[in-house]
Amino acid sequence: MKIISMSMDSWIQRAALMLLGLVIVAPFFGWTASIVGYAEPLENAAKMTGATDAAMNLNPGVLPDYTVGGFSGPIGTLISAGVGTVLTLIVAFGAGRLLES
Incomplete structure (x- = not known):
């Protein structure tokens, strides 16, 4: 059982490092998306069909357009x-705990 536990810890550490890496490069992806337009x-489809003219923004979201107010773009x-x-990890671990029980 100890071998399984050690390999699980190693897997979690590698996954956490991968996620941290993706979080760190996220601003670069945002910057390159703005450069290429x-x-x-x-x-785009909403603009082409004119749906944006009739749209009502009831809830802009928790982090609209992947930004945080008061901070620069990156x-x-x-x-x-x-x-x-x-937040995604919290939901995933919570769902995992519910499925285990």
């Missing part, structure tokens, strides 16, 4: 990536 396909994106990753 990337826009979300659903937003820093806001970095904070947003970290918060999103932590």
Whole structure:
């Protein structure tokens, strides 16, 4: 049983390092998307059909456009990536605990 526990810890550490790496490079991806003019396909479709004119923004979201108010673009994106990753992990671990019981 101890061997399984050690390999699980190693797997968790590698996964945590991978997630940390992705969080750190998230601002770079945001910057490159702005350089090449990337826009979300659903937003493009809404603009082409005129749906954006009739849209009402009832809830802008927790972190709209992957930013945090009061922080510059890359820093806001970095904070947003970290918060999103932590929230996703909390939900995933919570669901895992529920499924175990």
